[in-house]
Amino acid sequence: MNEIVFFINKVLVAGLVTGSIYAMGAVGVTLVFAILRFAHFAHGDLMTLGAFIAFALTAAFPHAGAIFGLPTAFVMLPAAMALTALLAIWIDGRFYRPLRERGAKPVVLVMASVGVTLMIQGLLRLFAGTGTRSMFIAERKDIFRIELPFELARRKIVITEPQILVILFAVVAAISLHWFLTRTRTGKAMRAMSDNPDLARLSGIDTQQVVRTTWIIAGSLAAAAGTLLSLDVALKPDMSFNILLPIFAAAIVGGVGQPYGAIAGGFLVGFAEVLSVFNWAILLRPFRPLLDGVVELPTHLAFVPTEYKLTVPFVILVAVLVWRPTGIFRGKVI
Amino acid sequence: MSFLEVCDIHAGYGGADILKGVSLSLREGEIGVIAGPNGAGKSTTLKAVFGLLHVSKGAILLDGNDITNRRPQELVRAGMSFVPQEKNVFPSLTVLENLEMGAFVRRDDYGHMIERIFDFFPPLREKAHQPAGELSGGQRQMVAMGRALMTEPRLLLLDEPTAGLSPKYMSEIFEHVVAVNRSGVTVLMVEQNARQALAIAHRGFILASGRNRHTGTGAELLADPEVARSFLGG
Amino acid sequence: MTTYRREIILFALLAILYGAVFTLFGAAYGLRMSVEALCYALVALGLTIQWGYAGLFNAGVMGFVAIGAFMTVLVSFPPNMAFWNSDMPARLGTVALYAIAGAALTWGATRLNRLGVPSRLRTLIAVMTGAAAWLVVSAALDPVARDIERQAGFIGGFGLPVLLGWVAGGAAAGAVAWFVGRICLGLRSDYLAIATLGIAEIVKALLKNADWLTKGTLTVSPLPWPVPTPEQVGFIWGRALYLALMATLVVVAWALLERAWRAPWGRMMRAIRDNETAAAAMGKNVNRRRLEIFVLGSVLMGAGGAALITFTRIFDPAGFLPLNHTFLIWVMIILGGAGSNLGAVFGALFVYVVWVMSEPAALLLFDAVREAGQAWFGWQAPADLDSRALQARVFVIGLTITLVLRYAPAGLIPEKATMQAPRPSAREKN
Ligand SMILES: Nc1ncnc2c1ncn2[C@@H]1O[C@H](COP(=O)(O)OP(=O)(O)OP(=O)(O)O)[C@@H](O)[C@H]1O
Ligand SMILES: [Mg+2]
Numbered sequence: 001m002n003e004i005v006f007f008i009n010k011v012l013v014a015g016l017v018t019g020s021i022y023a024m025g026a027v028g029v030t031l032v033f034a035i036l037r038f039a040h041f042a043h044g045d046l047m048t049l050g051a052f053i054a055f056a057l058t059a060a061f062p063h064a065g066a067i068f069g070l071p072t073a074f075v076m077l078p079a080a081m082a083l084t085a086l087l088a089i090w091i092d093g094r095f096y097r098p099l100r101e102r103g104a105k106p107v108v109l110v111m112a113s114v115g116v117t118l119m120i121q122g123l124l125r126l127f128a129g130t131g132t133r134s135m136f137i138a139e140r141k142d143i144f145r146i147e148l149p150f151e152l153a154r155r156k157i158v159i160t161e162p163q164i165l166v167i168l169f170a171v172v173a174a175i176s177l178h179w180f181l182t183r184t185r186t187g188k189a190m191r192a193m194s195d196n197p198d199l200a201r202l203s204g205i206d207t208q209q210v211v212r213t214t215w216i217i218a219g220s221l222a223a224a225a226g227t228l229l230s231l232d233v234a235l236k237p238d239m240s241f242n243i244l245l246p247i248f249a250a251a252i253v254g255g256v257g258q259p260y261g262a263i264a265g266g267f268l269v270g271f272a273e274v275l276s277v278f279n280w281a282i283l284l285r286p287f288r289p290l291l292d293g294v295v296e297l298p299t300h301l302a303f304v305p306t307e308y309k310l311t312v313p314f315v316i317l318v319a320v321l322v323w324r325p326t327g328i329f330r331g332k333v334i
Numbered sequence: 335m336s337f338l339e340v341c342d343i344h345a346g347y348g349g350a351d352i353l354k355g356v357s358l359s360l361r362e363g364e365i366g367v368i369a370g371p372n373g374a375g376k377s378t379t380l381k382a383v384f385g386l387l388h389v390s391k392g393a394i395l396l397d398g399n400d401i402t403n404r405r406p407q408e409l410v411r412a413g414m415s416f417v418p419q420e421k422n423v424f425p426s427l428t429v430l431e432n433l434e435m436g437a438f439v440r441r442d443d444y445g446h447m448i449e450r451i452f453d454f455f456p457p458l459r460e461k462a463h464q465p466a467g468e469l470s471g472g473q474r475q476m477v478a479m480g481r482a483l484m485t486e487p488r489l490l491l492l493d494e495p496t497a498g499l500s501p502k503y504m505s506e507i508f509e510h511v512v513a514v515n516r517s518g519v520t521v522l523m524v525e526q527n528a529r530q531a532l533a534i535a536h537r538g539f540i541l542a543s544g545r546n547r548h549t550g551t552g553a554e555l556l557a558d559p560e561v562a563r564s565f566l567g568g
Numbered sequence: 569m570t571t572y573r574r575e576i577i578l579f580a581l582l583a584i585l586y587g588a589v590f591t592l593f594g595a596a597y598g599l600r601m602s603v604e605a606l607c608y609a610l611v612a613l614g615l616t617i618q619w620g621y622a623g624l625f626n627a628g629v630m631g632f633v634a635i636g637a638f639m640t641v642l643v644s645f646p647p648n649m650a651f652w653n654s655d656m657p658a659r660l661g662t663v664a665l666y667a668i669a670g671a672a673l674t675w676g677a678t679r680l681n682r683l684g685v686p687s688r689l690r691t692l693i694a695v696m697t698g699a700a701a702w703l704v705v706s707a708a709l710d711p712v713a714r715d716i717e718r719q720a721g722f723i724g725g726f727g728l729p730v731l732l733g734w735v736a737g738g739a740a741a742g743a744v745a746w747f748v749g750r751i752c753l754g755l756r757s758d759y760l761a762i763a764t765l766g767i768a769e770i771v772k773a774l775l776k777n778a779d780w781l782t783k784g785t786l787t788v789s790p791l792p793w794p795v796p797t798p799e800q801v802g803f804i805w806g807r808a809l810y811l812a813l814m815a816t817l818v819v820v821a822w823a824l825l826e827r828a829w830r831a832p833w834g835r836m837m838r839a840i841r842d843n844e845t846a847a848a849a850m851g852k853n854v855n856r857r858r859l860e861i862f863v864l865g866s867v868l869m870g871a872g873g874a875a876l877i878t879f880t881r882i883f884d885p886a887g888f889l890p891l892n893h894t895f896l897i898w899v900m901i902i903l904g905g906a907g908s909n910l911g912a913v914f915g916a917l918f919v920y921v922v923w924v925m926s927e928p929a930a931l932l933l934f935d936a937v938r939e940a941g942q943a944w945f946g947w948q949a950p951a952d953l954d955s956r957a958l959q960a961r962v963f964v965i966g967l968t969i970t971l972v973l974r975y976a977p978a979g980l981i982p983e984k985a986t987m988q989a990p991r992p993s994a995r996e997k998n
Contacts, residue, residue: 039758039759039761041627095974098974105757106756107757108973108977110625110757111898111969112969112970112974114969115966115970115973116970118892118895118963118965118969119962119970120966121963122960122963122964122965125956125960125962126957126959126963129950129952130956130959131952241769245762245765245766245769252762303706308770308773308774310766310769311773314763314769314770317762318763321751321755321759325755
C-alpha cells in the first residue's frame with residue numbers, strides 16, 4: 001500500500017501538474033498555429049515574462065494574498081494574465097504583423113519569433129538577473145498531507161497548495177476555453193478562420209479581431225502556466241527553450257491547430273515524462289521477499305535519468321512525426 | 335439602369351493580367367451566367383468583382399456606386415456575397431455554425447434567416463449540428479449557399495455551384511438558384527454546365543482568354559449556332 | 569553584368585576593422601580572433617545553404633557544432649591507458665552487444681506482422697520489447713559508466729590524426745542531420761525547427777551529463793593541433809599556421825559551394841526554393857534535394873565545430889551550453905544575406921568581431937550607467953550587474969534578427985540574381 005501511495009505522489013500528482021502546465025502552453029501554441037500558421041518560438045519566454053510580471057506584482061503587494069487565503073502570486077494572476085495578453089498583442093503588431101502583411105513565408109515568422117524570444121530573454125536577464133527566485137515572498141507554501149483511512153498505508157498523500165491550484169486552474173481554463181470556442185461569436189470565428197482563412201475573410205469575419213483574440217488567449221494562458229509553474233517549483237529566468245520542446249510536442253501530438261488535442265497532448269507528454277523518470281523498482285519492492293535469491297532486483301529502475309528528461313518529449317515528437325504526423329486529433333500538417 | 339456594371343476590367347494574380355477587358359452588366363433581379371472554356375478567367379472575374387484581386391484598369395459599379403478594389407468585408411456590408419468554387423464551407427464547424435459565420439457582419443437577430451435557409455434547403459435542418467465536412471457534396475454546396483445568403487445579400491456571386499455533383503443534385507441546385515433569385519436576389523454565377531445554366535439565365539456572358547466573346551440573353555446565346563458550336567459542345 | 573562594388577567596399581571595411589583589432593590588441597589576439605571567426609564562417613556557410621538555398625530552419629546549429637567538436641575529441645585525443653588497460657573496454661563492449669541484441673529484437677518485433685501477428689498486437693509487442701531492452705541496456709551501462717568515471721576519468725580518445733577527427737565530426741553531424749531530415753523534411757517547415765531545437769537540447773544534456781564520454785566539467789585538454797602548437801613554434805606562428813589552414817578550408821568550401829550553386833544542381837535548388845509546387849510538378853524529388861542540402865550544411869557545421877574546439881584546445885561541454893550562440897550564427901547569415909556565400913563569410917567575420925568586442929563595450933556601458941545612477945540618483949546597482957550586462961547581449965541578437973527580417977530581408981550582400989526571371993511575387997500562397 002505504501003508503494004501505491006508513493007506512486008500517487010510521484011506520478012499521479014506530478015503528472016497532473018506537469019500535464020496541466022504543458023496543456024496551457026500547448027493550447028496557446030496550437031491556437032497561434034491555427035490562426036497565424038507558424039510555430040511561435042517565443043511562447044516559452046512569454047510564459048517566463050508572465051511569471052515575472054506576477055512576481056513583480058507579488059513583490060509590490062506581498063500581503064495581498066492573505067486577504068483571500070491564497071498565495072499572493074495567484075491572486076495577482078489575473079492582472080499578470082491581462083498584462084501579458086496586452087504585451088502579446090503589442091509584440092504581434094510590432095514584429096509579426098508587418099511580415100504577415102508583406103506575405104512572408106511562415107518560416108520567416110518563426111525566425112522573427114526567435115528574435116522576439118531572445119529580446120525577452122535579454123531584457124529579463126538585464127532587469128532580473130539569472131538567479132532562481134521563490135514566488136512566495138511574505139508567505140509560506142502550504143503543504144497538505146492527506147492520511148488514508150486504511151491501516152496498511154502509513155505514508156500520506158502529499159500535495160501542495162500550488163499543485164492543487166494548478167490542477168483546478170487548468171480544469172477551469174479548459175472548460176472556459178470550450179465554452180468560448182463553441183458558444184461565442186468570436187470563438188466560432190476563430191475556429192472558422194482556423195478551418196479556412198480565405199472563406200473567413202470573404203464571409204466578412206473580422207480577421208484582425210480574431211488575431212487579437214488569439215493573442216489574448218495565448219498570452220494569458222502562457223502567463224498563467226508560467227506563474228503556476230513558478231509557484232509550484234521556482235521562478236527560473238532560463239526555462240524558455242527547455243519548456244518549448246514539451247509544449248511543441250504536446251501541440252503536435254494533439255494535432256496542430258486542435259485546442260482539445262493540445263490539452264490531451266499536454267497531459268500525455270506530462271505523464272510520459274513523469275513515468276519515464278519514475279523509479280519503478282519501488283513498485284517491485286513488495287515482491288522482494290518472494291523473489292529473493294531468484295533474481296536480483298535493481299534498486300533503481302527508470303527509463304530515463306532525470307537529467308535526460310528532455311529526451312521524452314523529443315522521442316514522442318519523433319514518434320508522432322513518423323507514424324502519425326497529423327496527431328491524435330488530425331491537425332494541419334502542410 | 336443596371337444594378338451591377340463591370341466596365342472593361344483588367345486584373346491578374348501579380349504576374350501578367352489574366353483579365354484583359356471583361357465587361358458585364360446585370361439588372362436588379364436578374365440571373366447572369368458566365369460561361370467559357372477552362373482557364374478563360376471566369377473565376378478570376380468573380381474574384382475581381384468581389385475585391386479579392388487588384389483591378390488595374392476599368393471600373394465596377396454596384397447600384398451606381400463605384401466599388402472597384404473595395405475590400406471584401408465592405409462589399410459584404412454593401413450587400414454582396416460570394417460562394418467560391420472550392421473550399422466553400424468551414425469543414426469542422428457544424429452546419430448551424432457555418433450559417434452563423436455567414437451572418438458574422440450582422441449585429442441584429444438573424445434567427446429568422448436561419449429558419450428561412452432551413453426551409454429553403456430542408457436536408458440541412460436535420461444535419462444542423464453535424465460538422466459540414468461530413469456532408470455530401472450537394473449538401474455542402476447548400477451550406478455554402480446558405481452561408482452566403484445569411485446577410486440577405488442583394489447580389490450573390492456563385493462560382494460553379496454544380497461542380498462535381500451528380501445530375502440529380504445538379505438540377506436541384508439550379509432549382510435552388512432560381513428560387514433564391516425569385517426571392518429578390520440578383521445572381522451572377524459561373525457555370526460549366528452552360529446549357530442548363532443559360533436556360534435559367536436572363537443574361538449570359540461567354541468569356542475566352544480573359545475577354546468577352548459573346549454577350550446576350552440566355553435564350554439568344556442558346557440559339558446562336560456559333561456559341562453552340564464553340565462553347566456548348568455542338 | 570553584375571558588379572562587385574558593394575562587396576569590395578564591405579570587405580575593405582572589414583579589413584580595416586580587423587586591422588584595428590590587430591593594432592589595438594596585438595597580433596596574438598588578432599590572430600586568435602581571426603581563426604575563431606573563420607571557424608564560425610565555416611559553420612555559417614553550412615547554415616546559409618540550409619536557409620538560403622533551401623529555406624530550412626535549423627534551430628539547433630550549436631547542437632551540430634557540439635557533435636562535431638565531441639567527435640574530434642574522441643578521434644584525436646590521445647588514448648587513456650587507465651581505461652584501456654582495465655577490464656572496462658570489455659565491459660563496455662558487452663553493453664554494446666546488449667544494445668545491438670536489444671535493437672535487433674525490437675526490430676524483429678516490428679516485423680512480426682509478417683508472421684501473421686495482428687498489427688496492433690505487433691505494435692504492442694514491439695513497444696514492450698523496445699522498452700524492456702532499453703531498461704536492460706541502461707541498467708547495464710550504469711555501473712560501467714560509473715566505474716569508468718571513478719577509475720579512469722573517461723574513455724579518452726583514439727589518438728588518430730586531427731584532420732581525421734574533423735572529418736569524423738562533419739560525418740557525425742551529417743548523420744544526425746540525415747536522421748532528423750528524413751523524419752521532418754516532408755512535413756511543415758516549422759517541424760524541422762522544432763526537431764533541431766530538440767536535438768540541440770539533447771546533445772547539450774548528453775555532453776553535460778555523460779561524464780564517462782566527455783569528462784564533464786573536468787574538461788578535456790590539451791587537444792592536439794593539426795599544425796605545430798604554440799608550445800613548439802610560439803603563439804604567433806602557431807596561430808598564423810592555424811589561420812592559414814582555416815583560410816584555405818573556408819576558401820575551398822566557398823569555392824565548391826559557388827560552383828555547385830551555378831551547376832544544374834544549384835539551378836534545381838533555386839527552382840525548388842522559389843516555387844516548390846512547380847518544381848514538384850516537374851518531377852523533381854523535392855524532399856530528396858532538401859535532405860542533401862540539410863546534410864551537407866550540417867557536415868560543414870560539424871567540421872566548423874571541430875575546428876573551433878581544436879583551436880581553443882580545451883573541450884568544455886559547458887562552453888556549448890549557451891544555445892543562444894545558435895542565433896548568433898543566424899545573425900551572421902541573415903545580416904550577410906541569406907543564400908549568399910560571400911555574405912555568410914562576411915557576416916561571420918563581421919558579427920564575430922562585434923560580438924567579442926561587445927563584451928568590453930557592454931561592461932563599459934553598464935559601468936557608466938552604474939556611475940551615473942549612483943551619482944545622480946543614489947541608485948545602488950545590483951551586485952551582478954556585470955554578468956547581467958553580458959547576458960543582456962542576447963537582446964541585441966534578437967533585435968538584429970527582427971530588424972533585418974523586417975527592413976533588410978536580403979541582407980548586406982544579397983544573393984546575386986544571376987538567374988532568369990524575377991522571383992514570383994511574395995504574395996503567393998505559402
Ligand atoms: N491563384 C492564382 N495565381 C496565379 N494564376 C492563377 C491563379 N488562379 C488562376 N490562375 C490562372 O488564371 C487563369 C484563369 O483562371 P480561372 O480560374 O479564372 O479560370 P476559369 O475560367 O475559372 O476556369 P475553370 O473552368 O477551370 O474554373 C488560368 O490561366 C490560371 O492558370
Ligand atoms: Mg473557375
